[in-house]
Amino acid sequence: MRKIRSIEKVFLLFLLMPFLAFSQCWKEISTGRWNSAGLKNDGTIWTWGNNMYGQLGDGTNVNKSNPIQLGNGAGWKNINSTSNADHVLGIQSNDVLWGWGSNSYAQLGGNMGDHKMSPVELGDVSGFKSISPGGAHSLIIKGNGTLWARGDNTYGELGDGTITDRYFYVQIGTDTNWSNAIAGTFYTIALKTNGTLWAWGANFQGQLGDGTNTVRTSPVQIGTSSDWKSIAVGGNHNLAIKTDGTLWAWGYNTYGQIGDGSVTNKNVPVQIGTDTNWKSIAAGVNHSLAIKTDGTLWLWGNNDSGQLGDGTIVNKHVPFQITAATDWKIAAGGAYHTLALKTDGSLWSWGYNSSGQLGDGTDVYKLSPVAVNCPATMTLQVVENNIKNYEITLYPNPAKTSFTVKNLSGIKTVKIYNEEGRLIGSYINSNIINVQSLPQGVYWVKIEDTEGKLIIRKLIKN
Structure with missing residues (x-):
């Protein structure tokens, strides 16, 4: 076993805040494949669920069914993972990026397979526009609008025109107008500042949206529209919102995750319904989530573990509203579980729970939303040494x-x-x-x- 060093090798003042039962303390949420993470209002990060690769960042491989505090104290401003990833990224208030969990493709640096069970520093990300940790590859967009990628490249998902794996970030093309890029399962979807949409990598289910099933090793434009506003990527399906508030989807659709009422794959974007008040989107591996401007939450797609939260395990092929609440703020989907945050800071979870990824202290599936309690914060404050x-x-x-x-x-x-x-x-x-x-x-x-x-x-x- 490797030697565990003391935190920061400095004196630490150990402050214990009173335990808070369920209340409004959550600011941001993120889901990995089988794990979850939350950022509290006090700037602390908490993790729970599967810990096979150390994706909880607590130095062990032991699953946790209750949120545990990440040991680096407060001062966090962002967390990020995706439904096909087993590692997590976190950005501190000083713009230093940290990562922990699976390192199968050296996505956290060092040697392949050298998983990081505690956070490791990945560098200064001040000015970065976008960071996306994928299951086998990862992407960053720098402040100058350039796009960079590293990791597995079996299907050209890095976009550098090759199928050669890259264990250091390589620039993708020379364009300087990238605004967002998200890693799917062996493919990438990206948005430019001019509102155009691009894709590359695996395309067997039409997930690139270019009208074919052809693998692409370099970026190809999806259609000709220049009014795309936001994107979300699942396992092999994608969602997007246009500037007019309309919702679109394409790719793998066996479970109805596209939302057009069918179970047929779509290799070009199709509009979902006629509503023009869609605000935000998210995707699990095979289910979809969206919030409207009126604060209502809508889900559709695979539901065999209750991840749609309607009390059943029946798949839904079109969006349906979950609960009558109108104060939903953020939603996130894992492989088969869902988290959602309300505007009052309360956190809710439902779906698959074999690793404790719902954070309710059990490993029992939940077919309807359950509250994730606010745990006591254990603040580690650096002092003179x-x-x-x-x-x-x-x-x-x-x-x-x-x-x-x-x-x-x-x-x-x-x-x-x-x-x-x-x-x-x-x-x-x-x-x-x-x-x-x-x-x-x-x-x-x-x-x-x-x-x-x-x-x-x-x-x-x-």
């Missing part, structure tokens, strides 16, 4: 039966807190701590020496 504390570690870490506080004499107390910030153990005048009875997971160890100094260290219990 001295060189001596760089050497203070917990050994072994991860620990199975016990750990020792190394390189610190004169210990007054050792306290262990769980990820929700609750005290679960306190020890006096001892540097050898028995943790055999603790469940596997991540803990915070607060050590006070005889001079009253506090040292915080992260502990992983195997």
Whole structure:
């Protein structure tokens, strides 16, 4: 096992805020394939669900059915994942990009298959317009409007005219007017500032929207329209809204996820209904989500795990409204689960839940929306430090039966807190701590020496 370093190698002030039951604390949400993430109003990121590749960022591979706080403290302003991805990206308020989870195609840097179970710094993204983590490839648009891609390129999904995998970002063409690009399953959909829509990569279900099923290794324009406003990408189907508020879709349609009433694939965009008040869109692997300007939430497509939230497991081939609420703000779809955020900051989830991705403390599927409670924030605040504390570690870490506080004499107390910030153990005048009875997971160890100094260290219990 690799050695776990102390967080930031600095003194950390451990502040515990009172536990909040269900209330309005959520600001932003994102879904991966089997995992979920939320950004709270206080700038902390919380993750839950499947953790096979470390996509929860807590240093373990243990699934969590309740939200757990990402260990880098507050100061986050954005989170991003997609329904076909097993890794997550987060941007801090200083515009530094971090990533964690699957690294099968070196999408987080380093070696292929070297999965990142804790956040790793990926660089400064100040001025970037768009960042999209895909399942096998990822995309960024820089502030100058250029488009860059890296990762798997089996079907030309990077768009550089080849099928050669790239483990470092390469620029796609020379255009400087890209505004958004989203990674699908082995393909890409992108929007330019002039309102034109482009696609490349795999095209077996018509997901490129160019009227063919031909694989494209370079960008091709979808139709001739120049009034496209926003895009969303699922597993192999796509949604788009035009500037007139109309909704369009194309690609794979076996489950009715296009929304035109059929189950036939569409290799060009087709308009969904006649409404002109569509505001935002999102897509799961095989289901679709959209919010209208009146705050109503609409879903359609695959429903075999209850991901449409209507209390059934019956697929829907046209959009239908879920609940009578008119205050929905953001929706996000995973492989077979859904999250949605209301304007009051309350978070709701439904659908597939075998890995705890609904965040309600269970692994039971939910066919209707359930609330995701606001967990207690455990804030880690950097304060003044001295060189001596760089050497203070917990050994072994991860620990199975016990750990020792190394390189610190004169210990007054050792306290262990769980990820929700609750005290679960306190020890006096001892540097050898028995943790055999603790469940596997991540803990915070607060050590006070005889001079009253506090040292915080992260502990992983195997």
